Amino acid sequence: MVVGGGNSGAQIAADLAAHTDLTWVTQRPARFLADDIDGRALFDAATARRRAVDTGDTDTGGVASLGDIVAVAPVRAARDAGLLKAQPMFARLTEDGAEWADGTRAEAAAVIWCTGFRPALSHLAPLGLRGDRGHIPTHGTRAVDEPRLHLLGYGDWTGPASATLIGVGRPARDAVRDITTLLG
Known part of the structure; x- marks a missing residue:
């Protein structure tokens, strides 16, 4: 089956x-x-x-x-x-x-x-970041309540088509920019 x-x-x-x-x-x-x-x-x-x-x-x-x-x-x-x-x-x-x-x-x-994929976030549970529908609220790719955490590849959650080759470019560039600024 x-x-x-x-x-x-x-x-x-x-x-x-x-x-x-x-x-x-x-x-x-x-x-x-x-x-x-x-x-x-x-x-x-x-x-x-x-x-x-x-x-x-x-x-x-x-x-x-x-x-x-x-x-x-x-x-x-x-x-x-x-x-x-x-x-x-x-x-x-x-x-x-x-x-x-x-x-x-x-x-x-x-x-x-073979029913697709959903974000596997249980390893982040100790951070207490989950919001509505189990998602971690983000601003772009950055977790709202934890600026050191970026989530990429979650479909429309972190940007339109961000789980696809065409859609991941912008969120990835934004994440690199934000992380560079954080570490600056």
Whole structure:
């Protein structure tokens, strides 16, 4: 069983689909990007979003507006062969697989959890910095209540698309500037 409707989930499901009795589970229906979308198109979409946000124009939605899954060759092949059929999220895991709210069950020898990433901040808990929704309040990348702590790569939390190659440049430069000033 593969759980997750993003690139990792789809790619792992595609790799396994022809070799095992696969159950692919996603929270929402799978959204494949158009087959002709490549890295350059994704870069352009992220860049357009960054520019729109910087200039105060309407947010384009960036890459997320195009879909969730890049249709790389193995994913396209598995999808086109009918091997990638996403099931809705189950209600609970069981001793031998999963069970849905209607009582339907599926056995699984292994569950591969590919549900994205969230900030892993438990190691910072002793600092007592968490605010609403578990986030550490920041000004740019700097923690509001601890000026020596900078957080980068947390998506829109520390700047639009800051967890992407196109979006991390500005927050990284700002963090370097702030740290240099602090150490000055």
